[in-house]
Amino acid sequence: MAIDIGERLKTIRKMHNLSQRELSRRAGVTNSTISLIEQNRVSPSIDSLKKVLAALPMSLIDFFTMDMKPKQDSFFSREDLVELSDGGSSLLLVGATRRNRKLRVLHEIYAPGSGSGENMISHEGEESGVVIKGTIQITLGTEVRDLKEGEAYYIDSLMPHSFRNVSDEECQIVSAATPPNF
Template structure:
């Protein structure tokens, strides 16, 4: 199993395509300092910036997650899940969530399914993100707060939400306890 980190994969793809850090920053609208930090440290941005990077490099978001090719059907056992993505809240802030890809290895996929652990948020300053596509979320455990545009929704275990992810949004645990969700993201080709 290839455990190459997302920063290393981005660097490798940039080298293959002859794209400099400055060009990638210009194409994505992201700061070059942020991209350099992403390349050098074991961190993952939220899905919005990661999607911008994928699009700018001409690859699927899954390219940063895939480590082996599987045949249909793809089965991911709960015992085989590994915390592979830890998304930052903001610069120099603790990790906000842990993503476990449930589609890793299926190279012809059109959706990105995840099991996500949402960690309690310290401080209420949240940054909304937006990107092309749609998201479908089911709360498994805990209480989840979804900021969607100017509205805030609280979801409990068993609740779901489906939305257009072009609208600025944020998904996080509510209160002092962690929460867990299944999320399926769709990005148009």
């Protein structure tokens, strides 16, 4: 089961909503190069592949390591959460239906108008979070969604994503990133 480099690149490019020309412009190669690679009509040099991936941005390691997982749920309502007991505390588990989870949880606070930055983030791994106060606007690929208190997300970090608090009150979320350190 050799990896299909062309199809893989095409998938990643579309995740970023980039055309062959736009990606080639950012990568410093020609659109023909992208086209030929995606059709598997050439075996790109490491140089070229590295240039293309750097424009996404993505490392060679991530490119070869990433496994194309079947699409799973990205958003969860409160009733989709599973409650775990942990000593005296109680944890709400997000994405319990997803297999092979490997996450670490964080607590983040967003002031009104703040966000995760201009550009979308994309990297190998998984990322999840819960809104515990206020409202957060999440952009996932082309999909934009407002999550309110008690709602949650669970996405593949490869899908470009960004956060922004477009409301006028403070927003807090509990987020998790892979790989887990506890």
